[in-house]
Amino acid sequence: MHRAVTGPDGRPVTGFAVDQTKRMHFYAIRSDLTGFQHIHPTMAPEATWTADLDTLAPGSLRMVTSFNPGSGAGKATAFVLSRTVSVPGTGTEIPLPAATKTAEVDGYTLTVNGEPMAGMARPLTVTVTKDGQPVTDLQPFLDAYAHLTAFHEGDTAFAHLHPTTKVNGDHGGPELSINAELPTSGNWRLLMxxxxxxxLHTAALTLNVG
Structure with missing residues (x-):
């Protein structure tokens, strides 16, 4: 996929600030909140960004780009742009799993503690265990011990949750502190x-926000 970011003056934007070690983050997810992809496009000299997506299942897909301009009127402002695209073919919608506080992936169990509230910044804690034992060998990923994104059921609205645990080498865990601010109530699919x-591991759970 190839795209350029155009500024208010109609010209392609070429300067981008680094955010969590990358100049652009790109996300893709189906309308049923499956098929999550998080990749980092590269920019060519003519300001065209290229992102290589994995195979996409047929159906409706939301694509989200987040970036910070490095100069101009939008300097240091976090922008999120999105659009919906259709992938041809016959697709099957997968029901959203029920809300829960735990997720499992690759033998790891992640447990979320805390009560998120719509429109409010609330602290959450994610505890990581394996075989019932606390995990203490988390390695930095994008300047943090976890990267968390969430998508809202029904409209695939996007949110980025910010870890606050300080990174100190390759021995993070078992508890990670998260600053969670989700704008609307309902079910959110949380990707950790x-x-x-x-x-790299990706765990997913459905988080209900009051």
Whole structure:
């Protein structure tokens, strides 16, 4: 996929600030909140960004780009742009799993503690265990021990949750502090990415916001 970011003057934007070690974050997710992808496009000299997506299942797909201009009127402002696209073919909608506080991936269990409230910044804690034992070897990923994004059921609205736990080498965990601000109530699909042993894991759970 190839795209350029155009500024208020109609010209392509070429200067971008680094946010969590990257100049642009790109997300893709189906309308049923499956098929999540989080990648980092590269920019060509003519200001065209290229992102290589994995195979996409047929159906409606929301694509989201987040970035901070490095100069001009929008300097240091976090922008989020999105659009919906259709992937041809016959697709099957997968029902959203029920709300829960735990998720499992690759033998790891992640437990979310805290009560998020719509429109309010609330602290959450994510505890990571494996085989019932606390995990203490989380490695930095994008300047944090976890990267958390969320998508709202029904309209696929996007939110980025910010870890506040200070990074100190390759021994993060078992508890991670999160600053969660989700704008609307309802069910959100929370995607939690973390790294151990050089491998990136992505856990998902449905979080109900009051």
């Amino acid at each position: 990415q973390f790294r151990t042993g050089g491998k």
